[in-house]
Amino acid sequence: MVPHYAERVRLLLTSDTHLPKRAKELPAPLLAELPRADVVLHAGDWVDTATLDLLESRSRRLIGVYGNNDGPELRARLPEVAHAELGGLRFGVVHETGPAEGRETRCAARFPELDVLVFGHSHIPWDTTAPSGLRLLNPGSPTDRRRQPHCTYMTAEVADGRLTGVELHRLPRR
Known part of the structure; x- marks a missing residue:
């Protein structure tokens, strides 16, 4: 029997923002998602501390890590790996x-x-499940599409100990 979790958690997933190298600011659709998200997860490569400060100030809860392009200031404030239990799931x-x-x-x-x-x-956006059941999610980048057709981010929801509604959002080209 699966335990019941009353907590419903709306997630915003992003990574590789690379500000101000790849863009001058975060895209408006991503910023518009912030008030709707209970938790924002950022998988590194912020590049500047201003983006971290912005997401910390506008998010109810921010879980972030540093990436290979993040310097000493960001590494001093963020871990290499972060863990959190959200809605009964271990992230x-x-x-x-x-x-x-x-x-x-x-x-x-x-x-x-x-x-x-x-x-x-x-x-590169990624959504797969390992044979062990581990779900792997890469939201892509909202500012640097590289070889992809669009810049992207993801939203999802955790409810009753299950991840649901995983959605890849494609941003309009600038």
Whole structure:
């Protein structure tokens, strides 16, 4: 029997904001999601502390990590890996998970205690489930699409100990 969790948690997932290198500011649709989110998860590569300050000030709860492009100021304020229990699920956030090939198996072995792992680095949206049941989510980047057709971020909800409504949001090209 699955335990009942009264808590319903709306999530906003983002990564690789790279401000101000890739864009001057976060896209308006992403900023509009902040008041609707109970928790914002950012999987690293902020690049500037102003983005961290902005998300901290506008979010009910922010869970973030540093990425490979983040300097000493951000590394002093953020962990390399973050963990949180949200709505009965065990979440982890990390920037890098290595190459796409073998990702599910590698991450399940590295994070056996997690239900959901949010990661970044590649700027490529990703939503898969490892054979162990670990859900892997990469929201892409809202500011640097690289080889992707669109800049992106994700939203999701946790209710009754389940992750539901995972949605990839494609941002209009600038």
